[in-house]
Amino acid sequence: IHPAGGTLAIRARVLSYHAHPLTEGVEASHRYIEDGLVVVRGGVVEAVGEAAGLLADLDPAIPLVDHRPHLLMPGFIDPHLHMPQTQVIGSYGTELMEWLSKYTFPEESRYGDPAVSDAAARFLMAELLRNGTTTAVAFCTSHPQSAESFFSEADRLGLRMVGGKVMMDRHAPDALLDTPERGYDESTDLIRRWHGRGRLSYAISPRFAPTSTEAQLEATGVLAAEYPDLHIQTHLSENHGEIAFVAELFPWAEDYTAVYERYGLVRRKALFGHCIHLSERERGALAEREATAVFCPTSNLFLGSGLYDRDAALAAGLRTGIATDIGGGTSYSMLTTAAEGYKVLALRGQKLRGHAAFYMLTAGNADAIGLNDRIGQVAPGFEADFVILDTAATPAQRRRAERIETLEEELFVLMTTGDERNVVATYAAGRKVHSRDGDRGLPGR
Ligand code: GUN
Numbered sequence: 001i002h003p004a005g006g007t008l009a010i011r012a013r014v015l016s017y018h019a020h021p022l023t024e025g026v027e028a029s030h031r032y033i034e035d036g037l038v039v040v041r042g043g044v045v046e047a048v049g050e051a052a053g054l055l056a057d058l059d060p061a062i063p064l065v066d067h068r069p070h071l072l073m074p075g076f077i078d079p080h081l082h083m084p085q086t087q088v089i090g091s092y093g094t095e096l097m098e099w100l101s102k103y104t105f106p107e108e109s110r111y112g113d114p115a116v117s118d119a120a121a122r123f124l125m126a127e128l129l130r131n132g133t134t135t136a137v138a139f140c141t142s143h144p145q146s147a148e149s150f151f152s153e154a155d156r157l158g159l160r161m162v163g164g165k166v167m168m169d170r171h172a173p174d175a176l177l178d179t180p181e182r183g184y185d186e187s188t189d190l191i192r193r194w195h196g197r198g199r200l201s202y203a204i205s206p207r208f209a210p211t212s213t214e215a216q217l218e219a220t221g222v223l224a225a226e227y228p229d230l231h232i233q234t235h236l237s238e239n240h241g242e243i244a245f246v247a248e249l250f251p252w253a254e255d256y257t258a259v260y261e262r263y264g265l266v267r268r269k270a271l272f273g274h275c276i277h278l279s280e281r282e283r284g285a286l287a288e289r290e291a292t293a294v295f296c297p298t299s300n301l302f303l304g305s306g307l308y309d310r311d312a313a314l315a316a317g318l319r320t321g322i323a324t325d326i327g328g329g330t331s332y333s334m335l336t337t338a339a340e341g342y343k344v345l346a347l348r349g350q351k352l353r354g355h356a357a358f359y360m361l362t363a364g365n366a367d368a369i370g371l372n373d374r375i376g377q378v379a380p381g382f383e384a385d386f387v388i389l390d391t392a393a394t395p396a397q398r399r400r401a402e403r404i405e406t407l408e409e410e411l412f413v414l415m416t417t418g419d420e421r422n423v424v425a426t427y428a429a430g431r432k433v434h435s436r437d438g439d440r441g442l443p444g445r
């Protein structure tokens with residue numbers, strides 16, 4: 001519980017998922033309360049139910065906020081993005097490897113400067129909250145300063161955030177390179193300073209196999225073994241040029257995934273961005289060790305990386321998260337991200353219905369990052385991170401709404417046409433941290 005966690009009750013249409021609609025069936029996957037009340041005490045959900053029943057016993061000292069007719073859902077979770085890429089989004093004309101060297105590495109080189117990284121952290125958190133995202137798993141840069149900025153701002157706002165300093169010791173400009181020893185020492189220092197403080201968690205963050213020597217991957221494996229409960233985040237099998245480069249650099253490895261396996265980096269709470277061009281062996285190896293694949297549709301389309309195979313992951317028993325991948329990705333909105341995810345899957349002949357999409361953005365992503373015991377549901381004991389959604393925020397949506405008959409349809413249209421204009425308010429630990437109408441926004445600095 002965050003010490004500054006809020007106490008209040010919110011009346012709204014309440015929607016929360018507790019099981020996967022694709023494996024357990026839509027009816028068994030969620031609870032929807034047309035006139036619901038969520039009671040929050042000290043930043044944690046105390047009760048959820050029909051407003052008529054709960055209002056009768058509600059402590060009159062608890063402030064009551066009426067968000068009807070809007071939808072209250074768990075805050076969205078974005079399991080893969082890059083804090084230092086807010087000024088890279090929309091860089092023209094390249095695929096992954098050229099995009100990294102031409103735009104991204106030069107930009108990330110600026111982040112040793114605290115003024116640069118503080119400004120990025122402030123912008124990023126505010127923008128995530130404007131989009132209804134209350135938790136993200138973020139890469140910072142190789143500069144420890146960038147992680148300091150990220151964690152300080154998340155802590156100031158009382159957000160549940162996961163992040164880490166990138167480790168990379170080859171194939172990039174000198175200003176971005178650490179060494180096996182420095183990567184290990186700086187990560188250890190940041191873990192001691194930040195992991196478990198407030199609502200923060202540290203993610204061990206080797207950028208990807210091409211930018212680490214074997215000595216660095218070895219050191220990363222030692223760190224991972226010393227901290228078996230920590231998140232690990234990296235990239236895997238995004239682009240054919242990248243995969244060919246890995247085959248050249250690690251001739252002993254039977255495939256890309258085998259490099260990470262060799263150093264003990266494949267496990268529960270290890271998050272592998274992209275996973276587009278995996279073999280069946282690789283999917284099986286990731287699934288067996290309970291790792292997570294993270295689908296980044298706007299990025300995969302923008303960089304022309306390829307089409308994620310969700311059904312192959314499901315068949316292999318491999319968990320899939322869905323993420324923005326700012327700034328290879330082009331939108332901060334998890335609604336837009338789900339819409340583009342639908343289109344990627346459509347190109348593969350696969351489907352993503354409204355309920356399955358909103359499951360992924362909330363409880364599904366919470367499971368993907370192993371925090372499903374505390375976030376991703378609106379249920380007693382869960383942290384009070386919510387997004388309040390107006391499903392008819394624009395003229396086009398109001399026109400469309402006249403012909404909507406079911407919740408499933410309403411959700412699908414919301415994701416297909418939605419963005420931050422649909423986010424009425426965002427709550428973190430029971431405190432309002434964003435308001436569309438500006439009556440109360442971020443706590444001032
Ligand atoms: N692979 C290694 N680094 C990156 C990055 O910053 N973005 C993307 N999309 N892929 C990567």
Ligand code: ZN
Nearest residue numbers: 082235273325
């Ligand atoms: Zn990425």
